[in-house]
Amino acid sequence: MNYQSPERRRALAADYAIGLMPPTARRHFERLLDEDPELRKDLARWQDVLATLTDTLPEEPVPDHVWQAIVARIDPQRLHVPAKRPLWTGPRMAALAAVLVLAVGVGLALRPEHAQYATTLVSANEQPALRLQAFNGYLELDPLSLDAMAKDKSLELWAIPAGGKPVSLGVMPTLGKGRMKLTERQQALLGAAVTMAVTLEPAGGSPTGDPTGPVVYHGQLASL
Amino acid sequence: MLQASENDTLRQLLVDCAQGNRRAFETLYHCVSARLHAVALRCVNRREVAEEIVQESFVRIWHNASRYDPQLSAPLTWMTNITRHLAIDQLRRRHEEPLSDEQLHSLSDEAPTAHEQLASDRDAVALNRCLEELEGMQRQSILTAYFHGLSNADLAAQMSAPLGSVKSWIRRGMERLRRCLES
Numbered sequence: 190m191n192y193q194s195p196e197r198r199r200a201l202a203a204d205y206a207i208g209l210m211p212p213t214a215r216r217h218f219e220r221l222l223d224e225d226p227e228l229r230k231d232l233a234r235w236q237d238v239l240a241t242l243t244d245t246l247p248e249e250p251v252p253d254h255v256w257q258a259i260v261a262r263i264d265p266q267r268l269h270v271p272a273k274r275p276l277w278t279g280p281r282m283a284a285l286a287a288v289l290v291l292a293v294g295v296g297l298a299l300r301p302e303h304a305q306y307a308t309t310l311v312s313a314n315e316q317p318a319l320r321l322q323a324f325n326g327y328l329e330l331d332p333l334s335l336d337a338m339a340k341d342k343s344l345e346l347w348a349i350p351a352g353g354k355p356v357s358l359g360v361m362p363t364l365g366k367g368r369m370k371l372t373e374r375q376q377a378l379l380g381a382a383v384t385m386a387v388t389l390e391p392a393g394g395s396p397t398g399d400p401t402g403p404v405v406y407h408g409q410l411a412s413l
Numbered sequence: 414m415l416q417a418s419e420n421d422t423l424r425q426l427l428v429d430c431a432q433g434n435r436r437a438f439e440t441l442y443h444c445v446s447a448r449l450h451a452v453a454l455r456c457v458n459r460r461e462v463a464e465e466i467v468q469e470s471f472v473r474i475w476h477n478a479s480r481y482d483p484q485l486s487a488p489l490t491w492m493t494n495i496t497r498h499l500a501i502d503q504l505r506r507r508h509e510e511p512l513s514d515e516q517l518h519s520l521s522d523e524a525p526t527a528h529e530q531l532a533s534d535r536d537a538v539a540l541n542r543c544l545e546e547l548e549g550m551q552r553q554s555i556l557t558a559y560f561h562g563l564s565n566a567d568l569a570a571q572m573s574a575p576l577g578s579v580k581s582w583i584r585r586g587m588e589r590l591r592r593c594l595e596s
Contacts, residue, residue, distance in 0.1 A: 203587045207558050208501065209565055233486050238591045240490040241540045242559055246455055248447035255464050256442060259471045263438075353433040354476070399476055 199231055206235035263354075263399075304329070304413050306379055310387060310406035312336065318406045319365055319387070321346075323379050328358065332365035336405065338389070344405070345394045348375070349384040360394040361387065381412040423488035431479035438475055445489065446471070449496045456500035456560045466503060470496040501562030543593035551586030554579055 204210045205218050222229055304322035312318045320331040328346075338344070346369065347355040356378055359369050371379075388395070389402040423444065429437030449470055453463035473495050481491050544552055554572065557563055565583075569576045 200584060203584065207555070207583065207587065208498075208562055209558055209583065211564075229485055233484075234591070235587070236486050236490050236494065238587070238594055239559055240487070240493050241594060242556065243448070243452050243455070243493055244540055246448075246451035249450040249454055249463075251446045251450045251464065251467055255446075255468050258468050259442070259475075262468070262472050263475045352435075397476075 198228060202228060202231040203235050206232055206239055306381065306383075306410040307413055308385055308408035308410050309333070310385060310408040312406055313404075321385060321408070323371075323410065326371055326376065328369045328371060330361060330365055330367060330369065335365045341392050342402075343390050343392050343394055344387050345390045345400070347386045347388065347400060348378040349386060350378055350380075351382065351384075355386065355400050357395065357398065360390075379410060381410060383410045384408075385410060420487055420489070423492075424483055427474075427478045427481045427488055427491075430475060431481070438471075441474070442471060445492055448489070449492060452493055452496045453500050456497060456562075457503055462503060462507075463500075466496060466499045469499050473499075497560070497562075504562060540594070543590055546593055547586050547589055548582075550574070550578075551582045551589070554582045555586045555590070558583060 201210075201218060205215065210218060222232065304324055306323040308321050309317050310319040310321060317333045318335055320333060322329045335344075344361040344365070346358040346361055348358055349355045356375070358371065358375050361369065385408050386400075386404045387406040388400045389405050390400070391402075395401050423441070426437045426441040426444070430441060446467060450463060450467050453466040453470070454460065457463055457466065470492070474492055477495075481488065485491075486494070547555070550572070554568055557568060557571070563571065565576055565579055568574075568583075569579045572579065
């Protein structure tokens with residue numbers, strides 16, 4: 190196709206804007222858009238012209254449940270993670286703390302490299318489920334007691350900075366044990382008080398890049 | 414067309430959303446949800462489906478706010494396109510025939526409230542004048558393609574017209590609309 194004549198470009202931008210371009214031509218056009226600021230301007234003008242077609246539609250108020258559904262989807266950790274309870278009072282938690290101190294101690298003694306952060310992720314009913322340690326460039330996972338899981342599901346690990354969105358650290362090893370490599374960007378997310386959460390996702394991980402399933406385990410990183 | 418200050422506000426809200434600001438997101442929702450709902454409803458003409466589309470639109474707006482490029486489109490145009498594409502995908506998946514424009518028109522003929530009347534009067538005069546300038550077939554093919562996502566071939570079938578005519582109605586109609594709105 191000839192994209193050079195101004196009339197042709199303008200016509201193609203119009204087709205693209207209204208949605209009449211077949212898929213192959215659309216992809217080709219999108220590649221051209223990336224390289225061509227003039228074509229982008231042409232398209233923008235068409236899109237604004239077409240958007241005026243919606244100006245005369247009377248506004249339709251949206252029922253409240255829609256907003257609640259949106260919040261639940263963009264903020265799964267707030268919906269599913271149980272409210273904090275005073276964990277450190279019961280004898281069970283004291284025992285757990287002792288085990289953790291020991292585990293960290295043994296870990297430090299055996300490793301030439303020190304973990305920077307660590308946490309124990311707990312399940313929805315506060316049972317310790319998974320030990321997580323963050324090293325420079327990777328995470329080390331040790332299952333304590335993971336729930337049985339369907340074969341067509343994967344566990345995906347997320348870092349949730351305070352006030353921010355969950356960022357995937359990847360799909361966990363099948364049995365919950367092993368190393369997960371971190372990119373520099375993922376590494377930079379880790380820090381004290383960052384929430385770690387594991388969600389149940391379709392096999393291979395979330396198809397959307399954002400959590401889609403319930404939070405099954407969660408915990409907060411602590412500096413070591 | 415929206416006033417410049419409203420565009421600025423929406424643009425800033427999107428910038429704040431891109432940084433994870435939930436309060437900005439809530440404000441944005443209050444500003445534009447009724448408008449996106451109207452767009453979804455115009456496309457799919459079913460209330461429960463339109464509500465799902467609004468929900469999906471805002472989830473996408475939140476997660477993709479950082480991809481919004483102010484050089485490329487006005488903020489409401491960008492959001493409207495997200496909603497419209499979702500609605501059209503939904504129509505294609507469901508293979509449901511949307512109502513014809515005449516039927517839709519009779520449905521939306523209920524008297525608008527005073528508030529709606531004011532809100533739409535502000536922008537609609539120019540558009541209505543420009544739409545009226547179009548010939549019937551030009552107007553109908555543009556509206557059907559835009560709101561229902563029909564291809565040229567589907568349009569030709571639905572309007573019982575040759576493919577070449579449909580293409581030229583749309584092309585000439587769009588040029589006329591643009592010239593008229595920009596004049």
